[in-house]
Amino acid sequence: MLSQFGALTLAQETQFGELPWDFVALLLMRLPLDARLRAREVSRGWRALLNEPRFWLVLDFSRGSGVVARLTPALLFAAGKRGRGHLHTLDLTGTEGLDAEHLVEFAAVHGQSLRSVAATESQFSANRVTRLCRSAPLCTLHCYVFCAPAEALPLLRCEAPCALVHIVWLWVRFFDENEQAVLDLAAALPAHRGKIKKLGVSFAPLQNVAVADALMRGVAEARVSDVTFVDCNLRPASLPGLTRLLQAGCVEKLDITNYEQALFVR
């Protein structure tokens, strides 16, 4: 039989018994990733077959992928090694056990072939996002970012080398009472319209109503659905801006923790 996996010899094919060679290949392709790695230990035939990089183009460790093994850097790199030079997609959605630095290291090895990475819920610093994007210049990166406002701006604007970054969850902090930083963030947010699911802002100086309103407009234009403000000195005068944000129809979840500042007053 002429197979798409033509590298194997007839002798090796016979090690699959009665089953057609391509049929076995399809079965193995459908195994969860950890089982596929273990399957290499079953026989020399299976190992030879699973050495084919096509089995490792997509590494799906996401929740729901069927992978039961705990995700460790060793497991990730073992799977990556199989698809070296061909690895196309890495999906770590909803997983735990890896931090952002492991992904940066992984991208340093596999970045040239990677086209899509959905990162874990580990928080990336802006620096790590930039390093990963440099290693994988043609890769779309979905990630959680935790950074200062000045660092967030180039990411939101998708400036090089982060042209394909897609921030799913953004937490911005350390404004140092700089209202201009808030205004800059507000202006940059719409550039990431529809991408950010959750935005957190902490210690931003929002006591100035005009500044608070600008940020609310930016959040509304970015169509963020989950918004958190922590210790941002929101005041009663901010309520109309908050109301307009809610009326924009995108926010499903709003969380305001306003220590030592009255939000409501007659």
Add this chain to the structure above:
Amino acid sequence: MGHQTLRELTLSYGRVDNTDDARRAAGEQLASLITHNSGLQKLNLENCSLGEAGLAPIFEALPRSSTLKELVYYVAPNETISPVFGCDVIFAAVRANCGLRTFRFGHFWPLEAQALVAARTQPDGGAIVAA
């Protein structure tokens, strides 16, 4: 105006000026949100120090909400809620709103209201609630 997309609202430590007027005004705004928002499922007012004046409009609005499933308040350390208010306002409102599935008020009371809501999540909770 209702905000039909809003599902969860948390206003932790959203302190209110220490006057009954201010508390009542805040409570009325939140009550309006409960009444007019057809999607609100979770409201967390942890440590907002609304007092009885601010809580009264909220619990008066509670029976009119068909969507609210979770209400969290937590009485602040310096805040006093009387047992009479707990029974006449809080318990009555919670009993009238059959959709509430989580109710946390902090401290040890109103235990009856918290127990009533907790019973709704039990397999035979419907019978208790109906009673």
